[in-house]
Amino acid sequence: MRLHQRSADLTKRNQFQTETLPEIQLTLPYSKKRFGVPQNLHVIGTMNTADRSIALLDTALRRRFTFKELMPNPAVLSPNVGGINLQKLLTTINDRIEYLFDREHQIGHAYFTGCTSAEAVEDVMRHKVIPLLSEYFYEDWSKVAVVLGDGPQGPSRFLEARRLTAPPGIAADDFSGERLRWRVKDQFDFSEFAP
Template structure:
């Protein structure tokens, strides 16, 4: 049975480098958002398997195992087509199928302009607008598509069933300076593989690509029984309230998005208007549930009440005060500072270094974390100081070697005499 996580639904772990923030995230992933000894459902396994293939290949698999020609509606009704189509896609399934059938059709079957045609002419349409595999491609079909996909299309119910020792209920991302709203929520992105195209403009192809936050929200919805935001939005409010009340009390129905180095991105630019939706009372199933339309897809969207958003922030990179305006009301902050384990050889050394840093900076956000020393023997003392601690102090001191020497000296660390041959480097003994 899943354990209950004793954290606010929006939490940021903050502290100086090396205090175990990312380690904590990994601990949370394994303890609270990983289910072990379970069986993956047929529906989930089928979706996972067919998502690996371009849409045109999935269409080809359906026609490849069919005993007769099929209409577009009959093709779309096949289980692997339903599993492959993203329910968030606003384009009708018939239109998606028709577009790829035309693009990959032989010369007799389509009037599509040549620039939209594909080199693989796989499909054929007869006079009654029914589709089959082109005669000259039937012999090599397993090489063009993939025998495994053909097998799944032939037996979509039994073939994908498999057992799994564990199933995860989380996504993980590390923010960086260039991370954007289009990466996080949704955006129009060019396609590098022509065969995956759903929207075209000349020779350049685009798709509406969902970001990790959107996908995490969708996975959280699926845990409570909704396949899409549209289905959730159209459900009765009292049904949504009941489902998410159950999810809040059942750890097995909770999903998490872990964001490492959350302060490295421009938060207001990445979250956009969705920063408001993170608040407890604005989420799906809450008292002040708030829905909005996403700017690219015009899809109704709200943050599920069973989605944890847990981030880490390195206080030595940027002051926490700079994030207060955007995040303070939405997140709770949990401090992680160095731990001084009395039985470890490095505990007195780490205490002395951090005391010297505090005397200089008057700020614990620049402390050195215990992770630099964990599980390292005392024989590695000089190596840790010279390859980890001293370079970090140089960064703190803006490469002022006098200040670095002062901090090390106050911490009782002996330094070697160096000259031009050692490039005047600071080397701990």
């Protein structure tokens, strides 16, 4: 009984609030009922500009709505999570992505906001960031390695490269350039990003 009465009180209060607020009203075309939206209702949507499959929708929305760009903000991240400076990590990765690809494909700070330990950062890198980079660069692991600061001759922080030799029946000259097999390391080295 009390729950029903409380629900009725809330309904009355909501009706009163809706009725007292100025609203935009129109008549629905099929039911002919009046429909109103309060003036203080704001619709907020998000869009990832890196997703080019929605380019036509993007153009249509840009003509009708106000857009506010929200780029990655490393300053909201901790400078020391388990001995890793997340601000430096994100800035370094994004600078490299922008140089190799474009600014629209930078990694957002939200990937790291929930990280409270080195293990959590490693998990984000292994299961979110590295697969995303692989997708961005169409499985070109040499570019993924550059973004991560790894290389076949340089340090190996996140990825390992192994030189492949030509199998029997294939001459080494048949394919130009060095052939490498990349793999994600079992243990990551975050020493470049120490606080």
